[in-house]
Amino acid sequence: MNTTLQLSRLLFAAAMIALGVTGLVNGDLALAWQQIPVHYLPARTTIAYACALIELALGIGLLLKRTLPSTCRVLFPYMALWLVLLEVPGVALAPQDVGNWGSFGEIAIITAGAWCLFAGHSGIGGTRRLGFAAGPGGIRAARWLLVVALPMIGVEVIVDAVNAGNRVMQPWLQWWPSPMGWACLTGVGSIATCLALLFGVWPRLAAAVEAAMLGAITVAYWAPDLYTGRTATTALIISFLITASVWLVADTYRNVPWFARGRPVWNT
Template sequence: MIREQQPALSLFSIGMIALGTLSVIYRDFAYNWQPVPAFHPGREALAVACGLFMVVTGVALLIRSTVALASRVVLPFLLAWLCLKIPALIVAPQIEAVWLGIGEIAMLFAGGLVIFARFSGLEQSSFFRRFTGASGLRIASIIFGLAVIPVGLSHLFYVKITASLVPSWLPFRVGFAYLTGAGQMACGLGILFLVLPRLAAYIETAMLALFAFLVWGPNTWFAAAPKMAGSPVGPRFPLTAFFITWIIAAASLLVAGSFTNERPDTNRTSKQRTTNDSAGRYA
């Protein structure tokens, strides 16, 4: 399993390490992706501690002997990220941007659940076994499919902002905003309802990879003016946006990999059922 998911797992780990490093360097959390309330003293120390935790966990995910333990601790950590979005949802559920924020972190959480389902080694646990194996992978795909929909919808709700993020050298920037939004929603529905889910997850991964490099690529890290209006000047925001998009793309690739053996397993089940039926008829 480690060999099958190694590319996706490695990309996910790199994203964790990079985001953790940014938290340590800037002594702060990942902007609106980690909306930790302001408090003093101790907020900077907590940010550094969380950053170090992400770095250590990211490295541990790459090592065969520690991947099980790392998968067990990364999932509740990502769940905490997701829970940080709940207050905004309670206050302003009518704002699509709030659902966008939840969708992005839920996609990330789904990737963490795939890792947990495959590598935690808790299949025999009476409580956690429902989140491991095939059932855990299915839960992860449902969460991911649902989460992609508001992310794609945001392209349509905020089409001018989305179009402004499309590189200026590309034609039909508004058209790309609509196309990517509709494409993401289609991918989410495909994953959710198992309509070519593996292909849908790969397409979503490809789109996210393009977003990372075309929208938040290295040219934005050292730009004199921020790429997004209202965002702070300097490399920290585009670097954070780049690696957030990177790790969500890795989560999408993990979800795609979770469908790899779906058809063979189904075929084996069907063949076994046929064999059993035949045996029953001739018994």
């Protein structure tokens, strides 16, 4: 188990800490990303504070060698529950809504990142009982989850761009030629990354470029809007968390040459 603090884990931990702090300050969940499907849920505020404390503790735990294994054992189930309990109902109730699929894809990517941490740092290893979730089997499964999730966010971006036209960009980015075209290009990029990972065409490079693209979007699209308050702040944190998660998956290819070919995701 390599406990060296990689930049991808540092960014993931920082985003989790920021998400926890934001939850404690606002006394609420992370807007659309933690939308509870049951309206007027009793003790909603208590649940929000509990989630914020968990996220804060998980973020801190990822930074320390001593707490890293136990943190990863909690982080992955926590994110899996977040995905299943908060995102699956929206898709099931309105499967025709592209936004629901995009939201599912975003949390699925974060779950893939958490799965990589669990597979590599939980200390469980690829035992017969947990071979699908830990060790090499867990890494392979996390890559599969990323492959499934990337087209969801890619298609959502393209649909939103087409619907919004050249108004899809934030006001400070309107000077770009054809904002809709650039937005669609990022969506196509996510789909292309999915295909590259699926068929083993430069997978390490594809995942790294996807992480870099998402990071650039996070900084350019959300950072200048922070002064507007909670929505932009939460969006920035979640976007950084998604970026870090793709980066964590990209790090699982660190022993693969940048221009390696012929290693599809089911054979890695």
